[in-house]
Amino acid sequence: MNENLGDKKLAVLGTGKLGGILLRAYLKQGLFKPQNVTATVKHGEKAAKLAKEMGISASTENRTAVRGADIVLLGVKPQIIGDVLQEISGELSPNALVVSVAASVPTSYIEQRLGAKAAVVRVMPNTCSAVNCGMAGICRGASTTEQHVEIARAMFDAVGRTVVVDEKNMDAVTGLSASGPAFAYIILESLAEAGVKVGLARDVATLLAAQTMKGAASVVLETGDHPALLKDAVTTPAGCTIDGILELEEGKLRVTLIKAVVKATQRAGELLFEK
DSSP states (O other), X not given: OHHHHTTSOEEEEOOSHHHHXXXXXXXXXXXXXXXXXXXXXXXXXXXXXXXXXXXXEEESOHHHHHTTOSEEEEOSOGGGHHHHHHHHTTTSOTXXXXXXXXXXXXXXXXXXXXXXXXXXXXXXXXXXXXGTOEEEEEEEOTTOOHHHHHHHHHHHHTTEEEEXXXXXXXXXXXXXIITHHHHHHHHHHHHHHHHHHTTOOHHHHHHHHHHXXXXXXXXXXXXXXXXXXXXXXXXXTTSHHHHHHHHHHHTTHHHHXXXXXXXXXHHHTTGGGXX
């Protein structure tokens, strides 16, 4: 699949933070050829900077960018996606695959504006894609084939892992894995602060906290064991870990994290309707 993508023309509409992270990763890995990539941004100065940095074609013209594109990656904000879809609808190739990373925007919303037969895949990645450790949820539109889904998976497997879900679960993906890195950074920062509190140098405490979180996550992914089982393996009778866990339970860390994901999920369903 990667070899096939190299010959496809990619248009990235809205090359901001997330779009930029994805595009840089694609070019670095050779997933797409620079000469086959067109990107758009809001301001001409940034377009010139992107073109120079990445060796691609960049502009402020969405209509021009999508002409002849095999894949269109929609990286614009949910609040303006309707205007962008209206802008490009007349220029889009009938066989183009539209991959949207706009949070909260249903595939049906895009299809209604591009035509019912438009091939649309909705994806919710996260910013960890910048270091090839991303997580992306993928769902298909009404006219999307398995090949379209596989193309989208190839694009996001290149920067991490993917999971295909029903569209009704996409806001939950947003609340958990797209917002999740921010929650993890707060936990990591707190662990590092705790290390400083008990006498460690800040850089040492941060390294200890970060590598510990990375290692714990890797064990879950590589073994497939339930986190509770792995937690119990660390918690020895009358040891220091159980005392720490009791403090976490008393501070309601568990329920607070659950409520954070629920809130973020609810918020994800509201973004499209704000102007």
